[in-house]
Amino acid sequence: QKEVEQNSGPLSVPEGAIASLNCTYSDRVSQSFFWYRQYSGKSPELIMSIYSNGDKEDGRFTAQLNKASQYVSLLIRDSQPSDSATYLCAVNRKTGNQFYFGTGTSLTVIP
Amino acid sequence: KAGVTQTPRYLIKTRGQQVTLSCSPISGHRSVSWYQQTPGQGLQFLFEYFSETQRNKGNFPGRFSGRQFSNSRSEMNVSTLELGDSALYLCASSGPGQGIDGYTFGSGTRLTVV
Numbered sequence: 001q002k003e004v005e006q007n008s009g010p011l012s013v014p015e016g017a018i019a020s021l022n023c024t025y026s027d028r029v030s031q032s033f034f035w036y037r038q039y040s041g042k043s044p045e046l047i048m049s050i051y052s053n054g055d056k057e058d059g060r061f062t063a064q065l066n067k068a069s070q071y072v073s074l075l076i077r078d079s080q081p082s083d084s085a086t087y088l089c090a091v092n093r094k095t096g097n098q099f100y101f102g103t104g105t106s107l108t109v110i111p
Numbered sequence: 112k113a114g115v116t117q118t119p120r121y122l123i124k125t126r127g128q129q130v131t132l133s134c135s136p137i138s139g140h141r142s143v144s145w146y147q148q149t150p151g152q153g154l155q156f157l158f159e160y161f162s163e164t165q166r167n168k169g170n171f172p173g174r175f176s177g178r179q180f181s182n183s184r185s186e187m188n189v190s191t192l193e194l195g196d197s198a199l200y201l202c203a204s205s206g207p208g209q210g211i212d213g214y215t216f217g218s219g220t221r222l223t224v225v
Contacts, residue, residue: 034213043201043216044154051211088154090213098167099144099214103153 001026004091006102014110019076021105023089026070033065033072036088038104044088048074079109113138115204115217123223129190132220136183136204142166143185144214145177148199160185192224 006023013019021035032051036044050056050063050072062075072091076083086104093100116135124130136143144167145157156169160179179185183204189196199221203214 032211032213036213036216043199043219044214045216046213049211049213092213098156098159100156101146101154 002102003027003100004089004102006087006089006105008103008105010106010108012108012110013079015079015081017079017109019079019083019107019109021074021076021087021089021107023072023074023102024070025072025089025091025100027091027093028067028070030070030091030093032092033063034090034092034099035061035063035072035074036090036101037083038086038088040085076107079107081109081111084108115202115215117200117202117217117220119220120218121221121223123225124192125225126192126194128192129188130192130222132187132189132200132202132222134185134187134202134204134217136185136202137206137215140204140206140215141183142205143179143183144203144205145185145187146201146203147171148201148219149197154201157187189222194224197222197224 035048037047038044048063050065056063060077064073086106088104089102091100118133142161144159146154159167163179174190177187199219201219202217
């Protein structure tokens with residue numbers, strides 16, 4: 001079982017819709033969770049982090065964490081074509097202080 | 112402040128050669144991690160250095176090695192290159208709050224082995 005799993009997609013949504021990206025992780029002691037966005041040919045950039053159960057909102061982005069079910073999700077409201085990218089979920093365990101990445105979900109926002 | 116700087120941006124090497132990649136972290140960051148990214152495998156962890164010591168290591172063969180200098184700059188070396196080593200190599204730096212702040216990635220070095 002992989003440490004972090006994501007649906008690879010591709011996920012296509014129309015402009016203005018809500019895009020929902022999901023991620024599950026295997027280790028219950030995982031403590032912090034991150035979403036990175038990676039445009040084609042570019043390096044990943046951090047867009048959201050979350051540590052506590054519940055929702056965290058930042059502009060059009062909302063991260064949701066459910067530790068009991070071991071999943072993290074990212075909602076993008078009012079999706080724009082510029083949101084078209086691969087979204088990587090990452091999990092940090094305090095033990096070993098190491099990050100584990102999912103393989104990413106490719107999102108396309110259709111104008 | 113300056114971000115994470117990786118050099119060179121692009122490299123073309125021949126099978127059997129060796130290559131050295133460089134990474135300068137954000138000022139004040141002492142942890143440098145290296146990842147290999149390929150379309151099929153995603154981001155794969157190579158190793159992490161902290162204060163000149165390798166703190167974590169991924170499942171890569173011994174041909175992949177690294178080091179960190181006293182100024183936190185890090186180098187990664189791949190010897191006896193194979194075609195399968197063609198990938199984007201990413202360096203990420205993190206500070207004391209990495210569990211909260213996450214990584215900052217450099218622009219990467221795209222290595223092509225022919």
